[in-house]
Amino acid sequence: MDINKKIVDDFVANDVSFITTVPCKQLAGVIDEVEAREGIYHIPSNKEDEGMGLCAGAFMGGKRPAIIMQNTAIGVTINTLATLIQYYRMPLPMLISYRGELREPVACQVEMAVHTKALLAQMNIPTYHFHWQRDVEEFDNILKYTFMCNKPVAILTDANFWGGYGDQ
């Protein structure tokens, strides 16, 4: 199964047509797929809170948005999640690379990984963790859930899900 294609197929099937991204090595394939796909406006952002502002505007303009980013960004988007996305009650699927989990080669990434789920829980953000490739089968349901409840929803995707970094 091509998980990059499956993820973007699900975005398209759920009418998500405005996607902002901040890159991560794990996300390179899915970002390429977003960029290549007709019917999706791909707008890279320089920082994740900026990206959430873009998504908020696109939502109010009638588009279904999404953000693709790394879990380190939770550290810079707490205020935006609380005072914009949650306060104004907007839906926002957040496809997040979960750096610092199993099969992570870079030690520093673990430092934010250990806070990631706790911060999301503190924010009352529904959170899903994709560890096996088959977990992607839930993605379609998660998108439907997000736009049903008008909340930010986190999908954490770890290195094992993306296939790891080779021999480790």
Add this chain to the structure above:
Amino acid sequence: MIRSEILREIAPVIRDQLVVCNIGLPSQELHMIDDQPTNFYMLGTMGLSSSIGLGLALAQDKTVISIDGDGSVLTNLGTLPTIANNVADNYILLIIDNGSYGSTGDQPTYAGKKTSLAAVASACGCDNVIEVQDRDLPPVLQKAIDDRKMTVIVCKCDSGNIKLPVITKDPVVIRDRFMNAVAS
């Protein structure tokens, strides 16, 4: 002129446009001067007026004016390359540059010192950047609306605030009213 005087001057110009208004005193002033369903008031999240406005402009065809401040643009300086590289000809970024953080007590910003936001916007690749003095803004803003070319306007003015009440409208009401105006 101070910001509230500028907002009074441009209220007739922006009344029929979609406006995303910056957090704090700018939103409170616009709300008091000329509350419209086409106004989206930011109650939090400093720095994102330009980003919200750009996302809105890219998602639909009506003209969108983001009213921002020099301090807020400095907070989210990465917005300018994003604007430059995602041209939306229905988008105007109006930076009211009074050289200070007005809502927090008029502490000076770097835009009031050596940093030129107009030069920064140009260097970021924004094509139509206009720096204008406060009293000259209304016709410049009207022309930007009429031209339908993405424009960044930096309006230089004095720092200073008026006393006025906070916005007590519920955020979901503000957002719902605004979305109905966008869709109408």
